[in-house]
Amino acid sequence: MSRNPLVSESESSSACASPALQSSENLSTVSQMHVSSPRDIIGPNVDGELKSSGEQKTASTRTNEGSHSKVQIQSESEDEDEDEEEESDHYIRNEMLKSKITTAASIMIDRLPPVTKQLVDKITEPSSEKITVRCQPIGSTPSLTPNVFKISYHQPVATLHKFILKKLKKSLPKGTSLYIYVNNSFAPAPDEIVGCLFDHFASGEELVVSYCTVVAFG
């Protein structure tokens, strides 16, 4: 299997470092949380994509938004950089975390009666709603203009992290880590959904996220 170009792309821009990261950590390992572009996503939510023909012997692969093909990622990711530059002014691009489930769990989902399955799909279906995020620098970290962005409800914190880092790329030395905090209190896990953070921690209509190049709240 050939290497996914998305990975190398994200490695160079040191994608989604956890805020909990130690700065000494090698950034290339850090950025290995793969993401897939929204355009790669076809098909419904819970459809498992079986890895080989040995159906129930293998685990199924799926993204949060559905299955996708690897070929598509490769062909589309080449022009990704330009796209991002164009559209990222106020709107943060979608990138879903991939997940993989065990055979036992996938068999169980497959055997659900259609009505129940629809129900489960409906609950876990990513909503198209967008939320507002206000980004504030801490200390000497450069600020962003504009500093208010829209992001899809179901995006993981890692996407936001990657986005801010990309925006700051010019003003920060290469390889700088970035830590992000919610309400100046805690660093959310990279796989946490921003919409859920918004639901619980938003002040007014905005989720206030602060970012810093050093650990700010030990």
Next chain:
Amino acid sequence: MSEIARKVWEGSINCIVSYRGTECYLRVFRNSYFPLYFQLLSSYFNDEVSFLYTEDDVPVAWNKPIGVLYDLMQGTSPWRLSCGTKADEYPEYILPLTDVESYWCNQMKEACYIHNGNSKQMMSLSRDDSLTFWHSVVTHNQTTWFRMFAKLHLQFKRIPIRLYLNDSKLDKVVQWHGQTLGEAMCELIPELFDMKRWRNNDQVSVVLHGVEPPLQCPVDDLYRECVYVDGFLHLCVIVKPNLSDAESKAEGES
């Protein structure tokens, strides 16, 4: 400390971890993190372990308590796992392994924020206290952990819950007004927990530490007894195919 809290804390899972034909029999605590065992495994296999995966090649996330992973992934007993080392390609489905201590600390701060509306108590712990707190996680010392946990002065206005539905994570917070688990579930996922429709249906179950707590349990009692090491109550909602339906269908066909 109650009997229940003690038993929950001591809940453990038997694992057989294999690496290049060598097997390691390991008993891990449900209420702990896998990376805390990596050092032990690394010295046993004489190689640097950086992730684990299951028999069917699914990488095991490091950032959820082991018990949650086991319940979600429907692990077997013993749970057969294999090791990946630094030399192997790190799986793309799980978060890159980072410092577990700061990850845990931030989860605890988040839990603290949900309870109290700020994380001051967690942030104002003295250096020694924070170290003792983290050390109690590493050594799995319940008495110390609960002593430190009590120092956070949680107000129980809201209960931090992480909810998982089959595989997907739905973060939820319960506003606590003496709610029972059943009521909370009706509020959180009304689609599945409409009491009228699902009352006599065993398709949906809520699993906590591998057991199904009765839906009449008050949520805050559950939290006090069964809180996970990161200050959250991780509830796995498992939707099972209705076996009696499937059986009757099979009978009908035969």
